[in-house]
Each structure stands twice: as structure tokens, then as C-alpha cells.
Amino acid sequence: MSRGRAALAGVTAAAVAIGVAEPVAVLTGPRSAPLIAVGGLVVDVVPEPLKQFAIAVFGTYDKIALLVGTAVLLAAIAALLGVLAARRLLLGLAGIAAFAALGMASALTRAGADALDALPSLVGGALGALTLWAFVAGPLRENAGPWTPPTTPRPETATPAQSGPAQPPASAPPAVAALARDEASAGWEPQEPAGDESRRRFLRGVGLLAGTAAVAGLGGHWLAGRRGVSAAREAVRLPTPVAPAPPVPAGADLSVNRLAPFVTPNREFYRIDTALVVPQVDPATWRLRIHGRVRRPLELSFDDLLARPMVERHITLACVSNEVGGDLIGNARWLGVPLRELLDEVEPEEGADQVVGRSVDGWTCGTPTAVLRDGRDALLAVGMNGEPLPVEHGFPVRMVVPGLYGYVSACKWVTELELTSFADFDAYWVPRGWSAQGPIKTQSRIDAPRRRDGLTAGPVTVAGVAWAQHRGIRRVEVRVDDGPWHEATLAPTVSVDTWVQWSWRWDATPGDHTLQVRATDAAGETQPEQRRPVAPDGATGWHTVPVKVG
Structure with missing residues (x-):
């Protein structure tokens, strides 16, 4: 088997294992599916700097990125296992067994797990191993021809060569001689297919099994969705509060382009x-x-x-x-x-x-x-x-x-x-590595203008939000090009537990400029200039936005 076909066989086996595990996980819970279980283990054990890197790069899409990355890595390893299996089948099967064991262990170590949570990885691993065997040593292997019984001649037309079983050469090794005698006595002879037919059969097997895996995986995902709680959520009728939220004051939302709304949808x-x-x-x-x-x-x-x-x-x-x-x-x-x-x-x-x-x-x-x-x-x-x-x-x-x-x-x-x-x-x-207690730090942000906005010389509204929950914001200041600080206008807000919008009018001049903002909370503490990372208890520093005015 060529390396390309062997790698494709390994990837197909992995696809079957993951795809078949999905509908099984409908019965045991979606967290028991191998990809999710192993991904959860990765979330728990990956070094903290790598987690922060993923959040910084992918933001709220970090989980999708993790699952896609895990799937890509699994495909690469599966391709390698396919190549190894073409040389020695036991190596490929051992690799699949190891991954099935990893999936079972990951599922069983999650909170609230029971023995049934190992079932998706067990079933998926077994069918993945069967698929790999079929491509490497079974009916879908390269140059594996169909076995057909020869036509038995009528006694009166049999030639001397047909009147008895073929005998191996006298010089043949004992094992080969025994095999030849067994095949001849059984009346079966292997028929080797042509190269094109072998290739077509291999590709048909890949297409059929990969398609089946896709249908099983998508079907399992759909069934899991049907077992969700959307209908139960829609049936909930929230009670009327005895203490309604104070109304949002007029002007709390400045409605400036690019500025985050006061209430986030x-x-x-x-x-x-x-x-x-x-x-x-x-x-x-x-x-x-x-x-x-x-x-x-x-x-x-x-x-x-x-x-x-x-x-x-x-x-x-x-x-x-x-x-x-x-x-x-x-x-x-x-x-x-x-x-x-x-x-x-x-x-x-x-x-x-x-x-x-x-x-x-x-x-x-x-x-x-x-x-x-x-x-x-x-x-x-x-x-x-x-x-x-x-x-x-x-x-x-x-x-x-x-x-x-x-x-x-x-x-x-x-x-x-x-x-x-x-x-x-x-x-x-x-x-x-994070602090046991995490009070929110005083912070502010420039929402408008942004780095890539094209600005025209003249009046420009600089706007953003500032927050110091449970203390409140007393003052927000903006400066241009390390110049003097200018106090921004604070919009009304509901309470000290919410952020506040702010704005400042800037007479922009042509050229490259740098905008900076800082906030002071109601306790008189101004956010520090020094930049510190988010770990172990929240980032600090002034938000800085470079802009170009034409």
C-alpha cells in the first residue's frame, strides 16, 4: 500500500471512530464524546500562558479553535498510524486502542461521570480499528482480489493436470507448500485485480465509510440538539420583580458610532x-x-x-x-x-x-x-x-x-x-496561578475612533466606556500625543455597579496621533499607566489608540 493510501486509510478510520461515537454520546451525554472529552482534558491541563494566548487571539471563539485544532492534530496522528499500520498492522491498531483509552479516561474523569461515559470512545475505537484493518489487511486492502471457486471440470473432459490438486515444487519451504496444498484442496484460487480496479475499490471504501461517519456524526449532533433544553427555557415564565431595576436615565447611551451600547444584547x-x-x-x-x-x-x-x-x-x-x-x-x-x-x-x-x-x-x-x-x-x-x-x-x-x-x-x-x-x-x-480573590480594577477604553478609522481634520468625538464596579467612576481623562490631560464628559449611569459612557471633543489636526485614556474611581484611585498582564488578577495600563488624520 502506498503511503498516501495508508495515510488516507488512517484518517478514514479516525473519522469513523469519531463519527460513530457521536450518536452513542446522545445516550450517555455530549461530554462523553471523544473529541469533547479529550478537549475538556486539554482545557484542564494545558499551561496557563497557552490558554491566555488562545483567548487573546481567538476571543470568544477559543473553544471552536480548540476543537478544530484538536481535530486537525488527530487527523495528522491518524494519518501517521495508517502509514505505520501498512508496515505492521499491530502498530496501527495499538495506536487506535491508545486513543480510545485516552477518550475513555477523559470522559470518566469529568465531574459527575459514570461507567457509561466510556461507551462512546469504546464503540468508536472498536469500529475505527475494524476500519483500519479492512483497509490494511481486509477486503479493502490494496490488490486484495475476490476469491472465486474455479469451475469444476466434468470427469470425462478433465485433463491430467486437472485430475488432482496442484503440487508445490519440491524445493518450496514447508510453510509455503502446506499453504499451497490447503488452497488447492479447498478448490479456491486468488484472483488479483488490475491496479485501476484496486484503486477504485479503495476510494469507494473511503467515500462510503467517510460518508457514513459524517452522517452518523451530524445525526448525533442533531439528536443531541433535540434533547436540549431550548423548549424548557421557552416555557419558563419569569416572575415580576418586587424591586425592579431603576430606569436607565436619559443620555446614558450616547449613541456614538462604534461605541458599545449601555446595555449589551x-x-x-x-x-x-x-x-x-x-x-x-x-x-x-x-x-x-x-x-x-x-x-x-x-x-x-x-x-x-x-x-x-x-x-x-x-x-x-x-x-x-x-x-x-x-x-x-x-x-x-x-x-x-x-x-x-x-x-x-x-x-x-x-x-x-x-x-x-x-x-x-x-x-x-x-x-x-x-x-x-x-x-x-x-x-x-x-x-x-x-x-x-x-x-x-x-x-x-x-x-x-x-x-x-x-x-x-x-x-x-x-x-x-x-x-x-x-x-x-x-x-x-x-x-x-490565579489569585484566590479578584476584585475588578478601575479601567477605561476608547471605542471611537478606532485604529483603522479614517479621520478628517476638525472636530472628532472621542468616546468610550469606563468601569469600576461597586465603586463607580468619578472622572475620565483623555490626552493626545503625551500632551495635557483633558477631562471627558461622563454620561449618566444607573449605579456604581455598571460601566459609564464618556465622550470628549477633539479638534483633530492632520497627521499621525496617539490617543490615551485613564479613569479615576469614586475612591480617588486612578488606573495606573504601567501595563501588566491579565494574570494573576487582571490587567492594568492606559488604553492607547494610534490614529491617522487626513
Whole structure:
């Protein structure tokens, strides 16, 4: 077999393994599919700098990039296994077995996994190995001709050569002689096909198996979607809040071209999390346990939660991975139950200074208990911008805490709140080098003009947003070409828990210029000039935008 055909056979075997595993994963859960399970393991073990590189390059498409990259790498390895199998079949089969074992181990080590989660990788690996065998040593192998029985002559017309089995030459090795005698006595003779026919049969096999794998994979994905919770989400009727959100004041949204709107639409709200497959949590079976170091543990159903008094608030959330000037931040109107009331009800014990939020997929975040009880609008949220939470943003229930980065507070698909201490437990990101507590830093951003905008000399509106959640913004300043700072005009805002839009009128002159912005929060702290990376507790620095005025 040529190297090209061998590589194609390996890739086809991998496609069969992955494609067949998808419909099996419909029964065991999408996280058990080999590609997703291994991808989840990669998310957990990949070095932190590489994760930040992926977020910086791909932004909210980091998960798609990871899955595509994993598939490409798997195809390359599968091609290599095909070449090895053409030399020695056992090597290729061992490689497929190793990958099946990796898929099973990855699925079984995910939170909430059981023995059935190994089934997709097991079935996919078995059929992938069978496919590779078929191409290398079975009916689809190169120059494998059909076996046809010879025509048995009538006794009266048989020639002497036909009257008995063919005998091997006397000089033939014993093994060859035995094989020849067995074939002759069985009355079967191999028929070698021509090269073109062999090639056509090989390509037909590739097309048929690859097509079957594609249909199985897409069918499995479609069936998984049918088992989703979109219909259950559409059936949810959110209660009327006892404390509605204060109305957005006139002028809070400056409506400047390229400027982020005051309220971020749900479809544009950033999403950064570790879930390669969005968890599908049925509100009918959802339960929240509040337990640990508490005097009165509590368990709530979704209906129990909806029956409680709800409040509605505009709150800006930010990701700790947001670079200076980045867009991993958004402002929305959230509806939920105050976490303070739930914690008061369970009565935390002395020293329980951390509330660990656990997602249905096992992800954890650690939030200071004192922050959740200091009077800020920390919510167990069920609604976002007037509708039930989008599935990708935590449906049916998530945490929303103003003033803290999401990695220590914004647990999506939350099913547990455990009272413990920072001394006793490290949440998901802490062992990976991030700070245990992550208060949001004062930041500002220039949205207009942008780097590639063509500007004309004369009046130019420079505008953007600034934020210091739970402290509020006191002042925003802009400067051009390291010149004097000019105070921008702040738009009205709803509360200290949201970002604020700002604008400044610049009389632009022709040439290349550099715009910079800095903000000062209500506590009098001005964001520092020095640039620092996002790790371990959020980026710092002034946002700088070079522009060209014609």
C-alpha cells in the first residue's frame, strides 16, 4: 500500500471512530464524546500562558479553535498510524486502542461521570480499528482480489493436470507448500485485480465509510440538539420583580458610532468558560444545595427559587482575561434572588469565609462570603435582559456578583453553594496561578475612533466606556500625543455597579496621533499607566489608540 493510501486509510478510520461515537454520546451525554472529552482534558491541563494566548487571539471563539485544532492534530496522528499500520498492522491498531483509552479516561474523569461515559470512545475505537484493518489487511486492502471457486471440470473432459490438486515444487519451504496444498484442496484460487480496479475499490471504501461517519456524526449532533433544553427555557415564565431595576436615565447611551451600547444584547454578551459543550440543564430536575459549614443546610428546586422575591438590577460583568482595551466585558439587566438572603437563611458558621459555587460540569469558583453579605446586589440570577438566561450564559441559574471578576464569582449552571474557607479549598483557577480573590480594577477604553478609522481634520468625538464596579467612576481623562490631560464628559449611569459612557471633543489636526485614556474611581484611585498582564488578577495600563488624520 502506498503511503498516501495508508495515510488516507488512517484518517478514514479516525473519522469513523469519531463519527460513530457521536450518536452513542446522545445516550450517555455530549461530554462523553471523544473529541469533547479529550478537549475538556486539554482545557484542564494545558499551561496557563497557552490558554491566555488562545483567548487573546481567538476571543470568544477559543473553544471552536480548540476543537478544530484538536481535530486537525488527530487527523495528522491518524494519518501517521495508517502509514505505520501498512508496515505492521499491530502498530496501527495499538495506536487506535491508545486513543480510545485516552477518550475513555477523559470522559470518566469529568465531574459527575459514570461507567457509561466510556461507551462512546469504546464503540468508536472498536469500529475505527475494524476500519483500519479492512483497509490494511481486509477486503479493502490494496490488490486484495475476490476469491472465486474455479469451475469444476466434468470427469470425462478433465485433463491430467486437472485430475488432482496442484503440487508445490519440491524445493518450496514447508510453510509455503502446506499453504499451497490447503488452497488447492479447498478448490479456491486468488484472483488479483488490475491496479485501476484496486484503486477504485479503495476510494469507494473511503467515500462510503467517510460518508457514513459524517452522517452518523451530524445525526448525533442533531439528536443531541433535540434533547436540549431550548423548549424548557421557552416555557419558563419569569416572575415580576418586587424591586425592579431603576430606569436607565436619559443620555446614558450616547449613541456614538462604534461605541458599545449601555446595555449589551444577549447575543453579543461575551462568553468565556471551560465548557466545550454548553450544559443542558433541565429546570424540572435542577436542584441547588447550599451546604458545608452552615447551621441550616438548604435545597431548592427551580420552582422554589422562582417563588422567592426577586430583584432586578443592571450589573456590568468583566472577565479577568480582558486585556487593556479588550471587549470581554458587558452590561445587562439581571433578575434574581439576593444571595445575601439565602446565606442569612442557612446561617454560615464562624470562619466560613468562602462560598464555593459549583457548576453542573464540576467547575468551581470561590467567592468571599463577606462580599456576598455586604449589601451589594449579588444575585442568584434566572433572567437576563428581560428573558430567561440564555443556555450558553448559565440557564437555568447562575451567579452574578458586582465588583468581582467572573472567575471568582460568575458561576454558570450552578448547582451547589458550599460554605468553606480559603484556607481549606482552592477553586478551579487558583491552583493554575490565579489569585484566590479578584476584585475588578478601575479601567477605561476608547471605542471611537478606532485604529483603522479614517479621520478628517476638525472636530472628532472621542468616546468610550469606563468601569469600576461597586465603586463607580468619578472622572475620565483623555490626552493626545503625551500632551495635557483633558477631562471627558461622563454620561449618566444607573449605579456604581455598571460601566459609564464618556465622550470628549477633539479638534483633530492632520497627521499621525496617539490617543490615551485613564479613569479615576469614586475612591480617588486612578488606573495606573504601567501595563501588566491579565494574570494573576487582571490587567492594568492606559488604553492607547494610534490614529491617522487626513
